Amino acid sequence: MRAMRDVWGEKLVELGASDPRTVVLDGDLANSTKADKFAKAHPDRFFQMGIAEQNLIGTAAGLAAVGYVPWTSSFTVFFTHRAIDPIRMLVAQSCANVKIVGSYSGLLIGAVGKTHLDIQDLAIMRAMPGITVLAPADEAEVLAMMDWAHAYDGPVYLRLVRDAVPDLFGADYNFVPGAVHQLRAGSDVALVSTGPQTARVLNAADQLSATGVSVSVVHVPSLKPLDEDALTAALLHHHLVVTVEEHSIYGGLGGLVAEVLTARSPAPRIERIGINDTWGESAGNDFMLDKHGLSPERIAHRVSEALARVPG
Amino acid sequence: MGSRQSAHEQVTRLTTDTVVPDYSDLPGLARQARWQVIKTVTSNKAGHIGGPLSMMDLLVSLYFHELRIRPEDPDWVDRDRFILSKGHAAIGLYAVLALRGFLPVDELVTFDKGDSRLQGHPDVTRLPGLDASTGSLGQGLSVGVGMALGAQRGNKDFHTWVLLGDGEIQEGMVWEAVQVAARYKLSNLTAIIDRNGLQQFGLPSTSETTRTDRGDRRDPWFGVDLAAVFQAFGWRVLEIDGHDYGQISNAYQLARSGDYTRRPTVIIAHTVKGKGLSLAEGVHTWHSIVPSTDDFEKARQELEADEIDLLDAYTHRTRDNRVETHATQGANSGNPVLENGARA
Numbered sequence: 001m002r003a004m005r006d007v008w009g010e011k012l013v014e015l016g017a018s019d020p021r022t023v024v025l026d027g028d029l030a031n032s033t034k035a036d037k038f039a040k041a042h043p044d045r046f047f048q049m050g051i052a053e054q055n056l057i058g059t060a061a062g063l064a065a066v067g068y069v070p071w072t073s074s075f076t077v078f079f080t081h082r083a084i085d086p087i088r089m090l091v092a093q094s095c096a097n098v099k100i101v102g103s104y105s106g107l108l109i110g111a112v113g114k115t116h117l118d119i120q121d122l123a124i125m126r127a128m129p130g131i132t133v134l135a136p137a138d139e140a141e142v143l144a145m146m147d148w149a150h151a152y153d154g155p156v157y158l159r160l161v162r163d164a165v166p167d168l169f170g171a172d173y174n175f176v177p178g179a180v181h182q183l184r185a186g187s188d189v190a191l192v193s194t195g196p197q198t199a200r201v202l203n204a205a206d207q208l209s210a211t212g213v214s215v216s217v218v219h220v221p222s223l224k225p226l227d228e229d230a231l232t233a234a235l236l237h238h239h240l241v242v243t244v245e246e247h248s249i250y251g252g253l254g255g256l257v258a259e260v261l262t263a264r265s266p267a268p269r270i271e272r273i274g275i276n277d278t279w280g281e282s283a284g285n286d287f288m289l290d291k292h293g294l295s296p297e298r299i300a301h302r303v304s305e306a307l308a309r310v311p312g
Numbered sequence: 313m314g315s316r317q318s319a320h321e322q323v324t325r326l327t328t329d330t331v332v333p334d335y336s337d338l339p340g341l342a343r344q345a346r347w348q349v350i351k352t353v354t355s356n357k358a359g360h361i362g363g364p365l366s367m368m369d370l371l372v373s374l375y376f377h378e379l380r381i382r383p384e385d386p387d388w389v390d391r392d393r394f395i396l397s398k399g400h401a402a403i404g405l406y407a408v409l410a411l412r413g414f415l416p417v418d419e420l421v422t423f424d425k426g427d428s429r430l431q432g433h434p435d436v437t438r439l440p441g442l443d444a445s446t447g448s449l450g451q452g453l454s455v456g457v458g459m460a461l462g463a464q465r466g467n468k469d470f471h472t473w474v475l476l477g478d479g480e481i482q483e484g485m486v487w488e489a490v491q492v493a494a495r496y497k498l499s500n501l502t503a504i505i506d507r508n509g510l511q512q513f514g515l516p517s518t519s520e521t522t523r524t525d526r527g528d529r530r531d532p533w534f535g536v537d538l539a540a541v542f543q544a545f546g547w548r549v550l551e552i553d554g555h556d557y558g559q560i561s562n563a564y565q566l567a568r569s570g571d572y573t574r575r576p577t578v579i580i581a582h583t584v585k586g587k588g589l590s591l592a593e594g595v596h597t598w599h600s601i602v603p604s605t606d607d608f609e610k611a612r613q614e615l616e617a618d619e620i621d622l623l624d625a626y627t628h629r630t631r632d633n634r635v636e637t638h639a640t641q642g643a644n645s646g647n648p649v650l651e652n653g654a655r656a
Contacts, residue, residue: 023465045465047461049488049492050488050492050495052485052488052492054451054454054484054485054488055454055457055488055492058451058453058454058457058458058489059454059455059461059492061454061458062444062454062455062456062459062461062462063458063459063461065393065444065462066459066466067462070458085451086451086485088448089445089446089447089451090444090454090455093435094436094437094445
């Protein structure tokens, strides 16, 4: 159980050592994102772009065009909002080999308030043709995704969080783009999650199981591409599917699952747990998770209520 | 340089064949390219004219005398990079690429049409010979910064050139790139500003601005000393007449040879929007317009004469792969290039 940003920073150092094409572009947040580890290990390939994220993305695209493998360092919100037009034209439309990594996604980034919270990045990046959209849950998944992304010739968006996250997978974890992971098999309700929220969902599943509910848990680390058949197979036989994400209920995992399942018939009832069309605020992690229904207790409660409404 | 001289001799010899461009005739090539722009936009019934025409002498000089490129090997890894940041002038670039042998001249009629390689704005995924996609303004210089930074770190000696519009540099992202280029001492990067003094709509002239206005529109940078601004940001500034081939050539050579304090170079090239077509010169409404039948006829009279020698380098190259592609040296007018923002 280590902070995701530390895992990322150390892996960057390793990629820099194994591949001289590796470069890192920072938007003056390296000591927060932990790209400073790379700056120390490979100073000639660490580029300080200053507080100017649009140019950071454009410069990364230019470096990619002449053979480098650029990784970016800032908070997600400054990429997916501030720099979205260069991401659209210079990275996505140009199929540039840029690895856009936003640390500090979601709600749990320290008490900084709504200006710095990114609860729309999945919706924005999913709607961007050509970009692979990944949300790892733990250290093993971050490492596997970084290895895959570095070897893959094309744009990747990697959604990281600030804090320590529990380990779900072992060191033998093998990342396959599009794959979904069934972590629990049940029959009453299927909980679907992505990123570190999956750990809290597993905790909620334990609480529900203790009350006699048979729960499936499905982890979707690759929002794009997605093996829609595998997702459907894991979910369709349940009467109730509940999506849970540290993101707006619009356009992220909940939207994705609804899009896939409603194209099949008969579709299960779908409940979406997430940030309910509102902004965040300055607050501690526990307050945030509780307020937005993302704590294990709140998830279990919401699922119990929903089950009571679903005809068995 | 000796190699340039021998390349020039070889081209001169080849031009006895009527399908090979005469690379020393920049005015003829520019007139030809301008005519292809007018013809294409008219037949397509959409496109831009003013911007492609204002930059044409800069572009023709670059592609026929300066860029180290290989039309037969457009992905050559050590080639110079060129980015048309003012992507709406794409048809002007396509016309020059066609004359230079990157695509057949008769492909220009597909401009802006479905499935065409010649999209309304340059699409790097479709046409070999392009180095970046542009169109959303103000982004090309950042890509150039990345390419120049990569060349610097990789000890590559290719030069990166970015052509921007003077309206376009209102975008804030341009000034992000300006800062970073100076900080990283990218003297292998040159920005060329097509300073035609007009943008799509802008503002009307006032009694205050009329002294420097073009026609009845206000200069987007009225009251701003752009040369001083770039200099203050740590760039070397060359200010030229963007229609004088001698000044252009001198500026390009100075830019490529670098700067002793390793500053990036900006060439502020004063141009006339719509240049080469008398009825369009300096008229902002020609930014994006489809010429009327009468106007097209006037353009034909001014520009078409050269088409009898239509020079299809692409067809020639693919036929027997004989065209010498190394840049050749054009005639100099001998006019001085003014350094550091001095004005003519």
